[in-house]
Structures are given as structure tokens and as C-alpha cells.
Amino acid sequence: MKITLIAGARPNFMKIAPIIHAILKAKSNGAPISYRLVHTGQHYDQKMSDTFFEELQIPQPDINLEAGGGTQAEQTGAIMVAFEKELMNHPADLVLVVGDVTSTLACSIVAKKLNTKVAHVEAGIRSFDISMPEEINRLVTDSITDYFFTTSEIANTNLLKAGVDEAQIHFVGNVMIDTLLVNQSKFKAPEFYQRLDLKDKNYIVLTLHRPANVDEGEKLKELIQEIVDGVQGLPIIFPIHPRTAKIFTSLGISAPNLNIVDPLGYLEFNYLVKNAKAVITDSGGITEETTVLGVPCLTLRDNTERPETITIGTNELVGTDPKNINGYLTKLFNGDWKEGGIPALWDGNSAERIVTQILKAFNE
Structure with a gap:
């Protein structure tokens, strides 16, 4: 199966990196899976994007859509126009988006209009503040997603309340933490x-x-x-x-x-x-x-x-x-700060759970 991975803004790269590594691991073990990495160019400052590919050991993108800059509407439109051409030239079985940035929203819409399934990593998180651009991105993306990969039980509950079929929701943990734990020794x-x-x-x-x-x-x-x-x-x-x-x-x-x-x-x-x-x-x-x-x-x-x-x-x-x-x-x-704990499944293995679930879904 062919997966198109979308990265556009700085936070996306930390989330995409472990998924790429998990795909490559599955492929080396004989799984019929491959990926194409699309950088939308939403963040175009070198310190905000290019550095991350090197540090997180991500291969250079297969394409950079160079759709950075402009207003929210201009940027959304530019990403959609460029990604539509990209997906038509390189069809995929699944478009995987992460987080809640403009690229997440724009590429999800394009994929669905081209009858391609969408997976959303970090699905279901909500601020319930519609004045935030990110909240709009989350709501729209989750309204057209096929596979919901969540970081918490709270996100699961949010999706269920919105009418999402429980069978589409997969509680996998937090891919950001996969990246954090694997790189901690390199800080x-x-x-x-x-x-x-x-x-x-x-x-x-x-x-x-x-x-x-x-x-x-x-x-x-x-x-x-x-x-x-x-x-x-x-x-x-x-x-x-x-x-x-x-x-x-x-x-x-x-x-x-x-x-x-x-x-x-x-x-x-x-x-x-x-x-x-x-x-x-x-x-x-x-x-x-x-x-x-x-x-x-x-x-x-x-x-x-x-x-x-x-x-x-x-x-x-x-x-x-x-x-x-x-x-x-x-x-x-005063030394009165709470100690804190670590949420369930924030253990460094979230990306492997995602890839396992994707392979299972497409082999059914």
C-alpha cells in the first residue's frame, strides 16, 4: 500500500519522523507498505523546517509544494492547488495528516475530493475555542477522516460525542513523545x-x-x-x-x-x-x-x-x-508545584501502533 505523508509546519516534523521510521521497519520485515513524503512548505524559514529533517533523521521530502506565506485563505488555497496536482500525479491508498495546522486541513480536503482515504494523527483533541484557527482545522479534518489515531481517552470521548464510529477510533498514544524519547540522549x-x-x-x-x-x-x-x-x-x-x-x-x-x-x-x-x-x-x-x-x-x-x-x-x-x-x-x-505523571501510552511506541493498525485495516 502507498501512503502519502504530509508535513508542513514545525510541529508536524516531530510527529512524522517516528511514523516514517515505523513504516521503514515494517517494510524491512516484509510488509507491503511504502510512503511518499510531501512538504507543503507552510513553514519556510530554515530554522523552522529544514533543520528538523536533518536532526530527526528524516529523508528529504519527495516534493516541496512551496506554499508558504500569505493570509490563512491564501495559504490554504495555495496548498490545496499544489497538493491536488501532486496527488493526481502520485496516487496513494492513504493520505496521512498530523496535528492541526493549515496543511492538515488543506490536504485532507484535497484527498477526500479525490476519493482517497484520510488518516488523522492527533485526532479528537479540542480546545472548544472556535476563535482558534487550529480548532477549525481540527473540526473540519475530523469531519472527513477515515482513521482516527488519538493521543488520549479524552480525545476518544470527544470523537464519540461527535458521532464518530468507535471502530474508526484507535487510541495509540502520542507520536510527539516517540520523537522525544528516541532523541533524548542526543539533546x-x-x-x-x-x-x-x-x-x-x-x-x-x-x-x-x-x-x-x-x-x-x-x-x-x-x-x-x-x-x-x-x-x-x-x-x-x-x-x-x-x-x-x-x-x-x-x-x-x-x-x-x-x-x-x-x-x-x-x-x-x-x-x-x-x-x-x-x-x-x-x-x-x-x-x-x-x-x-x-x-x-x-x-x-x-x-x-x-x-x-x-x-x-x-x-x-x-x-x-x-x-x-x-x-x-x-x-x-515556593516549591509547591505538582509532581505530575505521564498519560497512558505516551511510551515511545505510538508510531508502531499506527502502522500496525493501518496495515491491518488495508489487509481486511
Whole structure:
């Protein structure tokens, strides 16, 4: 069977890597399976995409659709037009999409219109916040998916409530964690680690990119100030997202302990996370990694599509009001942060479960 794998944005690559490795392993054991890797080009900054292929040992894509840039609508349209040509030229038995980015939505629609089955990895996660572009991507993708691969029992429940047939839902665990665990021994300190005299468990990692936090200059400024004031002078390492950088540079924000760095590769970024005292973020995926690594995480959002990182893991939902931050930082520095555990099936074997299930489905 032929599978077309879709990768477009930075988080996709961590999810696709273990699936590729599982497909190659199955093929080497005689399974009738092959893949074609399509990079939509949604993220086109080298630090946000190309580096990941090298670090995660993914073969170069069979094609790059080069559909990055533009508004949401422009990017969705560009990906759909380019992927339709790609899929017509290289038909597949299954198109496998991951996560909840624009590429996920666009390629799912194209596949279904060409009567190709769709598998969605990370199906069923919900923030229930329709103002988030990602939530729209999840809802539309899951409305036309054939095989739902889920990370949690909560995601299973969400799909069942939406009317999905239980036989189509496969609880396999979290492929992001497959990548985290297999690469943990390769994590490496960024070049600035010694230069900034960073010490393990004695600095804070900060990431921000969501519109609710970064699109309004004054709001962003207030968030940063509350964090700077609340970390008791510890260094803050802020790998700045291109989206955030556009606004941040015009605000004139500076503090002795605030260190702005370029986006990092996977191995360097997760070295930082693993050895941090805490992570402050508005990312969903990072909350999964901090949960498995046992690092306290403060999420600057009013909702999350990954509630298991809160109910089981080390994550806390702080909200987007800057005034909420101090209370959580006080809890952190008082040593009162929860210990956290690891959700079921976040064990490094999720991709193998996915490939096993796909082979089973297509051999029935």
C-alpha cells in the first residue's frame, strides 16, 4: 500500500519522523507498505523546517509544494492547488495528516475530493475555542477522516460525542513523545548556554506566538514585564518566533535577565526545556514534552486542547491575563508545584501502533 505523508509546519516534523521510521521497519520485515513524503512548505524559514529533517533523521521530502506565506485563505488555497496536482500525479491508498495546522486541513480536503482515504494523527483533541484557527482545522479534518489515531481517552470521548464510529477510533498514544524519547540522549546545549552562564534548573524558557498574546503590543509588553518581575532575577531564554519578532522588535522591551535568541533546532530546544526550572509558553505541543520530562509548565492560554497535561502532567493553565502570572510563579518558587505523571501510552511506541493498525485495516 502507498501512503502519502504530509508535513508542513514545525510541529508536524516531530510527529512524522517516528511514523516514517515505523513504516521503514515494517517494510524491512516484509510488509507491503511504502510512503511518499510531501512538504507543503507552510513553514519556510530554515530554522523552522529544514533543520528538523536533518536532526530527526528524516529523508528529504519527495516534493516541496512551496506554499508558504500569505493570509490563512491564501495559504490554504495555495496548498490545496499544489497538493491536488501532486496527488493526481502520485496516487496513494492513504493520505496521512498530523496535528492541526493549515496543511492538515488543506490536504485532507484535497484527498477526500479525490476519493482517497484520510488518516488523522492527533485526532479528537479540542480546545472548544472556535476563535482558534487550529480548532477549525481540527473540526473540519475530523469531519472527513477515515482513521482516527488519538493521543488520549479524552480525545476518544470527544470523537464519540461527535458521532464518530468507535471502530474508526484507535487510541495509540502520542507520536510527539516517540520523537522525544528516541532523541533524548542526543539533546545538546545551544552555543549560548555557556556564554550566558546558564545553570541547570536555574533559568526559565519562554515561548509565545499565539495572536491573543502577541498581536497587541501593549498586551505583549505587559506579559513580558510580569514574567521578568516574577522570576526572581533568573535568566529568561526567549527563542523568538518570527510572528512574535515582528511586533516585539518595535516595543523596545529589554531587561537584564531577558535573553532573546533565534528559533532553535529540536535537539537544542529540548535540551533547554529538559534542564529549565520551568517553561512559560502558549504552545500546545511543548506542554506534552514538559509533562514527560517532568518540568513545570505555565501555559498562557484560557483553554487547552491537551487537558491531560494538566490533570495528569506538570502543566497549569494560567490564562492570558498578565496579572495571573505572579501567583503561579510564587507557587513555583515556593516549591509547591505538582509532581505530575505521564498519560497512558505516551511510551515511545505510538508510531508502531499506527502502522500496525493501518496495515491491518488495508489487509481486511
